[in-house]
Amino acid sequence: MSEDYPYWPDEFVRKYREAGCWRGETFGGMLRERAAAHGDRSAIVGGEERVTYAELDLNADRLAAGLKGLGIRKGDRVVVQLPNVPVFFDVIFALFRLGALPVFALPLHRRSEIVHIASYSEAEAYITIDKYAGFDYRTLASEVKAEVPGLRHVLVAGNPGDHLSLEETYAHEIPAIRGKLHPLQVDRSEGQASDVREEQPGTPDAGPAPGDTAFLQLSGGSTGLPKLIPRTHDDYIYSLRRSAEVCGLDGGSVYLAALPVAHNFPLSSPGALGTLYAGGTVVLARSGSPDEVFPLIRKEKCTIAAVVPPLALVWLEAAKTRGETLHPLQVLQVGGAKFSEEAAKRVKPELGCTLQQVFGMAEGLVNYTRLDDAESVITGTQGRPMSPLDEVLILDDEDRPAAPGTIGHLLTRGPYTIRGYYKAPEHNARSFTPDGFYRTGDLARMTPEGNLVVEGRAKDQINRGGDKVGTEEVENHLLAHSAVRDAAIVSMPDEFLGERSCAFILSRDPHTGGDELRSFLRRRGLAAYKIPDRFEFIDSFPQTGVGKVSKKELRQRIAALLLEEAGVKS
Numbered sequence: 001m002s003e004d005y006p007y008w009p010d011e012f013v014r015k016y017r018e019a020g021c022w023r024g025e026t027f028g029g030m031l032r033e034r035a036a037a038h039g040d041r042s043a044i045v046g047g048e049e050r051v052t053y054a055e056l057d058l059n060a061d062r063l064a065a066g067l068k069g070l071g072i073r074k075g076d077r078v079v080v081q082l083p084n085v086p087v088f089f090d091v092i093f094a095l096f097r098l099g100a101l102p103v104f105a106l107p108l109h110r111r112s113e114i115v116h117i118a119s120y121s122e123a124e125a126y127i128t129i130d131k132y133a134g135f136d137y138r139t140l141a142s143e144v145k146a147e148v149p150g151l152r153h154v155l156v157a158g159n160p161g162d163h164l165s166l167e168e169t170y171a172h173e174i175p176a177i178r179g180k181l182h183p184l185q186v187d188r189s190e191g192q193a194s195d196v197r198e199e200q201p202g203t204p205d206a207g208p209a210p211g212d213t214a215f216l217q218l219s220g221g222s223t224g225l226p227k228l229i230p231r232t233h234d235d236y237i238y239s240l241r242r243s244a245e246v247c248g249l250d251g252g253s254v255y256l257a258a259l260p261v262a263h264n265f266p267l268s269s270p271g272a273l274g275t276l277y278a279g280g281t282v283v284l285a286r287s288g289s290p291d292e293v294f295p296l297i298r299k300e301k302c303t304i305a306a307v308v309p310p311l312a313l314v315w316l317e318a319a320k321t322r323g324e325t326l327h328p329l330q331v332l333q334v335g336g337a338k339f340s341e342e343a344a345k346r347v348k349p350e351l352g353c354t355l356q357q358v359f360g361m362a363e364g365l366v367n368y369t370r371l372d373d374a375e376s377v378i379t380g381t382q383g384r385p386m387s388p389l390d391e392v393l394i395l396d397d398e399d400r401p402a403a404p405g406t407i408g409h410l411l412t413r414g415p416y417t418i419r420g421y422y423k424a425p426e427h428n429a430r431s432f433t434p435d436g437f438y439r440t441g442d443l444a445r446m447t448p449e450g451n452l453v454v455e456g457r458a459k460d461q462i463n464r465g466g467d468k469v470g471t472e473e474v475e476n477h478l479l480a481h482s483a484v485r486d487a488a489i490v491s492m493p494d495e496f497l498g499e500r501s502c503a504f505i506l507s508r509d510p511h512t513g514g515d516e517l518r519s520f521l522r523r524r525g526l527a528a529y530k531i532p533d534r535f536e537f538i539d540s541f542p543q544t545g546v547g548k549v550s551k552k553e554l555r556q557r558i559a560a561l562l563l564e565e566a567g568v569k570s
């Protein structure tokens with residue numbers, strides 16, 4: 001395994017295989033098997049489109065053949081920035097079959113983020129859509145292409161403008177490959193099953209092996225720029241299978257994707273991919289708006305949906321105003337950020353479905369409250385690890401075990417938690433212990449029954465209702481402004497989003513205000529959710545004992561100011 005993609009040591013590989021976590025499956029093989037078992041069943045529903053398993057399987061082959069024709073090969077990275085449209089699944093399964101790696105971007109990402117991930121991953125191609133939610137991705141793609149010379153192809157779903165048409169890339173004929181893909185063929189050289197495609201007799205064109213990296217996810221970021229998270233077929237498929245079990249999914253399940261499907265939560269917890277693994281149907285919503293989602297739940301008879309806490313609040317308010325429940329929805333998953341206990345208690349009586357709290361991370365570990373847990377566990381905790389092989393530690397500041405039940409740093413290791421970020425050895429040395437535990441940066445405590453309660457965060461990140469903002473990334477952008485001598489971004493409490501961001505600025509120029517800095521960040525192509533919600537101009541930063549900026553004190557300052565302002569208003 002290349003050093004760019006840190007992998008588990010042999011003893012753990014053996015352990016996870018022997019325990020039956022890693023079964024040698026690949027995504028290409030998984031889809032082929034599902035299409036063979038129930039080809040006529042709906043796999044994806046989006047707008048007026050309904051795609052069966054057999055169609056998805058065929059589309060993936062046709063697109064894989066077309067992408068191969070463009071020169072995209074096993075191991076190549078391809079930035080995928082698509083919203084909740086059925087073609088997202090054609091694209092990712094086509095890339096999985098080729099063994100090329102989707103690098104998942106979110107629809108809200110803009111030039112700064114896409115340029116960063118395309119250059120960091122040395123991507124060959126960028127696949128996006130023409131327009132969506134009022135934004136023209138073709139213009140963004142042109143800007144990105146101009147800044148990232150290595151990017152050879154831009155493919156656009158819909159009207160491609162100056163770029164390549166994604167639709168026209170699908171091969172009309174699949175060169176003698178259908179029926180010849182053996183989903184679980186044993187690759188004797190490595191003793192693992194692999195996804196082998198024989199294109200011409202005698203010229204085997206091997207797909208990825210189960211231990212290969214399947215894709216790269218973006219981390220929330222804390223220090224420096226966001227890192228890329230390499231997930232293998234083996235580890236991710238295990239997380240899907242186990243998530244589907246914990247969430248009781250089967251062939252009759254209908255999953256409503258109201259969050260952007262490229263994010264790890266709606267993708268895999270159990271998300272769209274877990275639903276496909278279980279043979280169910282994925283219904284794609286364009287937004288989380290109750291006007292769209294409530295009728296869609298009824299029409300498609302959705303059984304499970306996933307939201308972030310602010311969206312849960314919107315749904316609760318809308319249900320109250322309309323005098324409706326979410327019937328026939330059975331399970332509402334809430335995760336990505338802390339869900340307040342008061343709001344959690346309202347879900348069952350007001351929405352008529354079971355709440356499941358989900359505390360996960362793109363790096364791996366996912367905790368769920370179980371559907372049959374006591375109500376106090378469901379509303380008062382963030383659940384427990386999904387796998388019996390997940391190892392969880394709660395440590396004090398000196399890396400010693402914290403006293404039982406007290407708050408400490410959460411670390412984890414397990415069969416679907418990465419051992420390191422892609423191409424980031426220095427960062428990995430800080431984010432992982434020598435024996436491979438990932439330092440989540442979360443502060444948590446464990447209840448006597450073994451459930452986790454998230455109590456805060458040690459990492460320098462802001463969780464804006466589930467959208468993660470690495471403060472250093474934004475501070476560096478601000479430092480590029482001539483009027484900014486120094487910048488420190490901290491979270492401030494917010495009733496709706498949980499947290500918003502406040503930038504404290506040491507200014508060189510009293511005439512430069514928040515509006516100018518806001519539009520400066522926008523011009524630099526930063527995603528809107530990363531732009532500070534508030535700017536405070538001060539003369540000096542409070543310091544810690546060792547002379548670092550005391551973000552703790554800045555947080556206290558802005559919280560006090562907010563209270564004062566609220567007092568003045570009321």
Ligand code: OOB
Pocket residue numbers: 219220264265269334335336337338339357358359360361362363366382440442454457463466468
């Ligand atoms: C999910 O993944 P990421 O990578 O966007 O963010 C992970 C971080 C966690 O380290 C934690 O700080 C926070 O998001 N978080 C929560 C939470 N769920 C995530 N904090 C409090 N309560 C929760 N329930 O956000 C993610 C990935 C898979 C499943 C669910 C969420």
